[in-house]
Amino acid sequence: MPRGILPEVKLRAVKDYISGSGSYLSHASELGVGKTVFRRWVNKYKTFGESAFIRTGHNQAYPASFKKYVVETYLNGEGSYRELAVTYNIPSENTIRQWVLK
Structure with a gap:
């Protein structure tokens, strides 16, 4: 945003x-x-x-287990970057894209 x-x-x-x-x-x-x-x-x-x-005033930190879950969901074809960002309230699709690339 x-x-x-x-x-x-x-x-x-x-x-x-x-x-x-x-x-x-x-x-x-x-x-x-x-x-x-x-x-x-x-x-x-x-x-x-x-x-x-609602702004929190800081960047959100996500646990490794959550990141792994979101990446696996994406890799299993269960949602696009956009859909997952909305579903899990992640402000940027690019955040998920970077997790997948890692």
Whole structure:
């Protein structure tokens, strides 16, 4: 998630989109992010509700066993990077990609 955009702004844009106001592209353009980023926000909101945008103020540390589980899930074809990131509330698909490469 781009850190320069306040969680309240992201939440308002996602709620507006879900209520039928505007498109992925219109909201993304208004906020200065890519359509894919905005779509990710919508998916996270649908999965986790308003808590999807709560900032913790630090990077999340994940136990090795959790990383291994997520990597094995990916390698078994049980989800894409995007799906796993949303399912396990991992902020970036790239985090999972790096775990797989290791």
